[in-house]
Amino acid sequence: MKDKKLKLYFFLCISAFFLLLAVTLYYSFGYNYNPQTGESFQVGAIVLRTTPKDTTIFKDDEAVENSGFLGGVLSPFVKIENLDPFINYKIKVSKDGFNEWSKNVTIESGQVAKYENIVLLKKEYKSSAVLENLTLPTDGKVYSAENKNELLFQGTIGAKSGLFLVDIRDEKYNQVLDDAQLSLMGEIREVKWTEDDSRVVLKTAANTYLIDLSDDGHVYLISADVAEALSRTPEAAIYLFNHFIIFGKDSAIFSFDYVSKEIKQIATNINNFYVYQGTLFFFKSDDASASPVLYSANLDNPDYSVLRVSTMPEGYSKDAAFSLQRYGNTLIILSDGALYFVDRTAETHKINSGVKDARFFSHGERILYYSNNEIWIYYIENKTSQPIKSAGDNELLTRFSGTLSSIYVYADEEHLLYQENSSLKFTEMDNRDNRNTFFLMDNASGQKIFYLGDQDLIYFIGSDNKFYKISLREE
Numbered sequence: 001m002k003d004k005k006l007k008l009y010f011f012l013c014i015s016a017f018f019l020l021l022a023v024t025l026y027y028s029f030g031y032n033y034n035p036q037t038g039e040s041f042q043v044g045a046i047v048l049r050t051t052p053k054d055t056t057i058f059k060d061d062e063a064v065e066n067s068g069f070l071g072g073v074l075s076p077f078v079k080i081e082n083l084d085p086f087i088n089y090k091i092k093v094s095k096d097g098f099n100e101w102s103k104n105v106t107i108e109s110g111q112v113a114k115y116e117n118i119v120l121l122k123k124e125y126k127s128s129a130v131l132e133n134l135t136l137p138t139d140g141k142v143y144s145a146e147n148k149n150e151l152l153f154q155g156t157i158g159a160k161s162g163l164f165l166v167d168i169r170d171e172k173y174n175q176v177l178d179d180a181q182l183s184l185m186g187e188i189r190e191v192k193w194t195e196d197d198s199r200v201v202l203k204t205a206a207n208t209y210l211i212d213l214s215d216d217g218h219v220y221l222i223s224a225d226v227a228e229a230l231s232r233t234p235e236a237a238i239y240l241f242n243h244f245i246i247f248g249k250d251s252a253i254f255s256f257d258y259v260s261k262e263i264k265q266i267a268t269n270i271n272n273f274y275v276y277q278g279t280l281f282f283f284k285s286d287d288a289s290a291s292p293v294l295y296s297a298n299l300d301n302p303d304y305s306v307l308r309v310s311t312m313p314e315g316y317s318k319d320a321a322f323s324l325q326r327y328g329n330t331l332i333i334l335s336d337g338a339l340y341f342v343d344r345t346a347e348t349h350k351i352n353s354g355v356k357d358a359r360f361f362s363h364g365e366r367i368l369y370y371s372n373n374e375i376w377i378y379y380i381e382n383k384t385s386q387p388i389k390s391a392g393d394n395e396l397l398t399r400f401s402g403t404l405s406s407i408y409v410y411a412d413e414e415h416l417l418y419q420e421n422s423s424l425k426f427t428e429m430d431n432r433d434n435r436n437t438f439f440l441m442d443n444a445s446g447q448k449i450f451y452l453g454d455q456d457l458i459y460f461i462g463s464d465n466k467f468y469k470i471s472l473r474e475e
Contacts (some may be wrong), residue, residue, distance in 0.1 A: 044107030046080045058092040077116075085109040095280055098122055103433040109179040114386045117414040121426055121438045127460075127468040130171050132160065136465040142447070143191040143200070149450045149459070150213075152191060152200065163188075165213055166467075168450045168459050176217040185209060194240040195276070199247075201238045203231065210245070210258050220258045229254075231242055240276035241299045246275050251285055255299075266304055267297065271318045276298070281309065283318035292318035294333075294342075310346045327364035330380065334358055337379055339369055341378065351378050351394060356404075358468070368416075370407055373400045375416065377429065387432050397429060398437075406449035417451055417458070420441060424458070441470070 030136040049056060051291055057064050057078055064080050078099075083089065085107050098120040105113055136142055139153040144151045149168035155163060162176040177185075186204035193200050200215040201222070208227035210220040222230070222245070229249040230238060239246040244255040246266070252272055253266040266280065273282035280297045294309040307390040309331070322335035331342035339355040342348045353371070356370035367378040375397040383389035383455040402421035410417055415428050420445055443449060443460055456472040 003024055009230040019028075042085070042110035043081070043082045044085055044109065044111045044113065046083065046089070046091065046105055046107065047112055047114045048078045048080075048091075048093065049076050049116045050078070050101075050120065052095065052120065054097075055093050055095045055098075056153060058090075058094070060090050061092075083107045085111070091115075093118055093120065095120055097124075099436075099438040101436050103155065103436075105433070115430070116385070117412055117428070117430065118417055119410075119412065119426075119428070121440065121472065125441065125472070127441075127470045129463075129466060130459070130469050131166070131173060131467045134166070134173060134467060136461060138465060141188070144448050145193045145194070145197040147193075147195075149452065150197060151448075154182070154344065156186060165217075169452060174213060176213065177219070180228075181219070183423070192238045194238070199240060201230070203227075210240075219368065222258060223261055223263075226254075226256045226263065239273060241278055244299075246273075246280065246299070248273060251281065253282065266299075267306075272321050274322055276322045276324050279326070280304075281324055285318075287318075292316050294348075310342045310348045312348055313350050316340070325358070325360060327360045330364065332358050332360065332367055339367075341367065341380070343380075352376065357407075361409060363413075368407070368409060370404055372403050374398070375400075375404065375407065375418065387430055395431065398427065398435065406443075406451075408449075408451040409455070411453040412457055417449075422446055424449060424460075425450075443470040 034338060057080070086109075087106065089105045089107070091103055091105050098187055099116050099122070101120055103115070107113055119406040134157055134205060135155075136153055140154045141155070142151055151166050151168070152163060154163050155161070157173070160175055161179045162175050162182055164173050165176050170191040182188075185202070186206045188202060188204055190203040191200050199210060201214050202209045202211055208222040208230060212218045212220070225248060226245065229247050229452050243259050244257055246253065246377055248254070248270065251270055252268045253270050255264045255266055256262075267282065268318055269286040271283040271285045273280060275281070278299050280299055282295055283292050284295065289311065291314055292312045294312060296307050296309050297304040317336065320336045322333055324334075326383070329344050333340040333342065334355060334357070334397075337355055338353045339358050340348050341349040341351055351367070354371050355369050356371050358367055358368060365379070365381040365383070367380065369376050369378065377397055378396045379389045379391055379393040379395070382391050385407055389395070397416070400420050404418055404420060406417075406419040406424070408417040410426070414430065416425060417424065417426055417440075419425070422442055424440040424443050425437055426440055427436075440458075441460075444463045445461050445465070451457070452459070457469050458472065459469045461469060462468050
């Protein structure tokens, strides 16, 4: 009898152990039980990573503590676990003195919703003066480089007057031309920067000059016939490759060596052309193809061997001027406000119309483009991190009532800085629920904003025409 009781006791203990193990495994695999319906369901979780790290996170207005293997003191992640599916959770991230981030999040069964690029910015930033003895002119004679953080202006600094080059990144300036040189050249009518922003073509009433900023401001007088061709279309870009100016005249393309003054013909029967990173891209006027064909020639190659790049879509006009950018073996082309993408297979896709400007992201996987009132992102490759996007997705980020300018991709490439009218703003690209957008500053001067992503610095020109900067990094 005693043995039977021991066996029964042993059996009950083993059964209790396995039942406890089963329940533990049941919950450890993220399952829960609804006693009202008698159904099991898999719970979800939310994972967040914030900048700055020391923030307070709220779920439905209650502060939550970090949990889960992704959480902890040594981890940048915060995990909120055991969330019932198909319920709307209000998630907020806050810190004193910073703008609040918030989203409504609904978890599907077994899902982990990740928000790994949460950035809070301060409600107010203090600016500091740079180049304090420098005041820009008030008559608008300031010429900004497109691709680098530099500008030229004609004015006076201390006892010196003339043309000055300002390097924003290094916070320094130097005199390029003095008043005596400028008086010989005449009044500046137009300034165009070269593709690499190391040289400028300067037009006066009488002549056209090239100033090599990388060579202590060495000045070259452009031959009269070349200057005449360059001045025919004032809005046309001026292309330089090494020490050559590439220009068009009478349906032909020429190179002009501004050192030796030698002119060479490169190609004939050309409709329009563009030079990018040492490659000439053009359309032929005698091309009998049903749709316009884009061709290229490497300017490093003395015989200028011509390659067929891509056939443009139906409706493309080869008579229209165009601009172009390249990333690896892909291209973006902007013509008559229409944006085209040439993929790795040389197939061309029309992305959108009414486009003002476009650029590749730093790794070439996305294209940022915008009009006067809209910002879009085109996905070249699949985006596997949340929010997930597919190649070919064409996403309207936001539409504005004001006019857009000074648009930059933020350092993490998941946010944008942009100016709407005079307001500089910061917005996330994550389109789940609302897009958190913060006001940064009022750029009352209306002049160009300079953003240095590697240093998280914003430079701007104040209403007093002096330079200032603010740092977005937490002190």
